[in-house]
Amino acid sequence: MLTDALCSRGMEVPFINEKKSKELLSKLNPGSSVANPIDFLATGTAEQLGLIIDFCESLEEIDAIIVVFGSPGLFNVKDVYQVLNNKMQHCKKTIFPVLPSLINAKNEIKGFLTNGHVNFSDELVLGRALPHVYNCPKPTFGMTHLMDMETATIRGIINQASNGYLSAEQCRELLLASGINMVQEYNCDSIENLTSILPNIKFPVVMKVMGPIHKTEVNGVTLNINTTEILICEFDRMMKIEGAVGVIIQPMIEGIELYCGAAKQGNFGHLILAGLGGIFVEVLHDISYGIAPLNTSETLKMIRSLKGYKIIEGYRNGNGVNEEFYADAIMRIASLVNIAPEIAELDINPFKANMEQIVAVDARIRIEK
Numbered sequence: 001m002l003t004d005a006l007c008s009r010g011m012e013v014p015f016i017n018e019k020k021s022k023e024l025l026s027k028l029n030p031g032s033s034v035a036n037p038i039d040f041l042a043t044g045t046a047e048q049l050g051l052i053i054d055f056c057e058s059l060e061e062i063d064a065i066i067v068v069f070g071s072p073g074l075f076n077v078k079d080v081y082q083v084l085n086n087k088m089q090h091c092k093k094t095i096f097p098v099l100p101s102l103i104n105a106k107n108e109i110k111g112f113l114t115n116g117h118v119n120f121s122d123e124l125v126l127g128r129a130l131p132h133v134y135n136c137p138k139p140t141f142g143m144t145h146l147m148d149m150e151t152a153t154i155r156g157i158i159n160q161a162s163n164g165y166l167s168a169e170q171c172r173e174l175l176l177a178s179g180i181n182m183v184q185e186y187n188c189d190s191i192e193n194l195t196s197i198l199p200n201i202k203f204p205v206v207m208k209v210m211g212p213i214h215k216t217e218v219n220g221v222t223l224n225i226n227t228t229e230i231l232i233c234e235f236d237r238m239m240k241i242e243g244a245v246g247v248i249i250q251p252m253i254e255g256i257e258l259y260c261g262a263a264k265q266g267n268f269g270h271l272i273l274a275g276l277g278g279i280f281v282e283v284l285h286d287i288s289y290g291i292a293p294l295n296t297s298e299t300l301k302m303i304r305s306l307k308g309y310k311i312i313e314g315y316r317n318g319n320g321v322n323e324e325f326y327a328d329a330i331m332r333i334a335s336l337v338n339i340a341p342e343i344a345e346l347d348i349n350p351f352k353a354n355m356e357q358i359v360a361v362d363a364r365i366r367i368e369k
Contacts, residue, residue, distance in 0.1 A: 002066065002098075003037055005127025010135060013037065014061045024055045042072035046079040053087045053095070064094040068123055070101035077105050081112040088117065096130070098123045137301070146293055147328075147335040150177040158340045158367065166365045168210055168248060174365060175348075178336045180329060181359045183253060183352070189246035194235055197249070198228060204252045207234050211243040213364065216279075218242070224252060253359055256311060256321050257350035260330050262292065262337045264344045264368070270337040274299075274330050276308045277350030284308065292334035299327040299334075325358040326351070344368035 003013045013036055021034035028048055033039040038056075040048050049069065056062045067084055071077045081099070088095045098120045099109050109119060120126040154177050157170060166174065172182055186201070187210065188194045209220030218241050222234045231249075238247050257277035262270045270292040275281060288302040303312065303326060314320025329351065337343050345366040352359050 002068065002123040002127045005124050006131060009128065009131035011131045016059070016061075020059070021055070024051060027051055043074065044069075046083045049080055050083045050087065053084075053091065057091050057093055062093065064096065065091075066096045066098060066123075066126065068098040068100070070099065071105040071108070073104065076108070077101070078108045078111070081108050085112060085115050085117065096120065096126060098126060137297075145295060146338060147179060147332045149179050149332065149335060149339070151339055153177040154336065154339055158342050161342075161367050163367055163369055165213065166367060171363045171365050174336070174340075175360055175363060178332050180332055180348070181357065183250045183359045183361050185248050185250045187246055187248055188235065191232070191235065194232065194247075194249075198231075201231070201249065202251060203227065205231070206250050206252055207231065207238065208248045208250070208362065209238040209241050209244050210246040210248055212241065215362075220244070250361065253352040253361065255352040255354040255357075255359075258312075258321065258326060258353050258358070259287075259347075259349045260333050260351065261348065262333055262343065262346040264337075264341070270334070270341075270343070272302075272330065272334045272337075274302050274326075275306055276311065280308070281349060290330075290334070293338045294331050294334040296327060296331070299330050302330065303327060319354060321353040322355050322358065326353060329358055329360075342367050342369050 006013055016034060016036045025032060025034045028034070028040045029043050032041055032044075038052055040052060049067070053065060053067070056065045069077065069080055069084070084095070084097060088097070097112070097117060099105065099112065100121050100123070102109065102121055113119060154174060157174050157177070161170060168187065172185075176182055186197045188197065204224045204226040207222045207225055208215050209218065212218045212220055215221050220238055220241055225231050225234060235247055238244055257280070259273070259275045259277035259281050261273040263273070265271050268291070272290045272292050272294060273287050275287040276284065280286065284307070286307045288305045290298050290302050300323070303309065303323060306312070312321045312323065312326070333346065333348070337346065343365060346363070348360045348363045350361055352361050
């Protein structure tokens with residue numbers, strides 16, 4: 001079972017050929033096996049365990065040794081655990097002890113642990129954990145860095161802000177100060193405002209209601225508006241939505257929708273989230289995570305671990321996303337929440353991204369001081 005758990009997770013339990021193991025086999029009880037895993041039966045002794053460990057220590061193809069030895073009920077295992085203790089102190093190769101007899105060898109295991117060792121009472125727990133730790137990337141502590149951004153401006157906005165959600169204009173100023181590209185937009189709260197900006201609008205545009213947090217749930221988003229008549233009609237409709245205080249008008253931008261968010265996790269700091277944007281955040285739940293602040297290696301790993309990465313990369317001759325631009329935006333969010341820990345929640349959904357640019361289209365930020 002342990003061999004299966006290790007091999008299925010990419011580790012190797014190498015076969016030991018008969019020539020190398022013939023002498024060892026002659027010193028074990030009849031019926032023992034030394035092909036690997038080595039099985040010296042329930043009648044195996046402390047002396048035989050010592051011989052087996054020394055044999056494994058001499059083999060170049062062996063990097064580490066796992067010893068599984070419970071109490072067979074035939075004799076006291078104290079001597080066995082003493083041999084194991086001595087070998088763990090003097091062998092060059094790592095030895096992992098699996099001592100499963102927590103009840104009938106309780107005192108012997110307790111004595112073994114007092115020598116500063118640990119015990120895996122279940123071999124499958126070790127079989128799953130060891131490959132995970134072995135294949136884990138190298139630690140990046142101390143290798144993170146903060147992106148260049150307008151720190152004084154960021155702190156000024158945060159210091160003046162009250163608890164709760166920032167206004168659309170505050171979100172925009174904060175993200176621009178962080179180096180996040182924002183889509184050009186116009187805020188309107190009256191028909192007079194709307195009329196005054198009409199000469200500057202290039203169709204098609206998107207209109208979003210201001211006020212309600214979840215805009216799509218109140219039918220507060222209209223895409224591909226391409227005439228003045230429809231623009232005015234949609235403005236009148238949205239201003240009648242409960243809680244509406246105005247609308248945002250933005251140009252339609254072509255590209256793949258991406259997501260980036262941050263959530264404060266108590267004393268652990270901020271969790272950074274990334275994935276495909278729009279409705280796919282909630283529908284697919286394809287999200288990767290990191291702890292702020294992030295470096296380039298960590299961020300690229302987040303992006304490439306997504307199940308939808310093929311879409312970002314470009315699929316079937318379809319245009320993908322400039323991965324470096326997306327990574328830069330994620331790292332800027334991770335740096336922003338490090339500079340402004342008062343940010344309890346941040347969501348940019350979506351970014352519109354292609355090979356030439358990545359632009360934040362919609363954002364919300366909640367402050368908790």
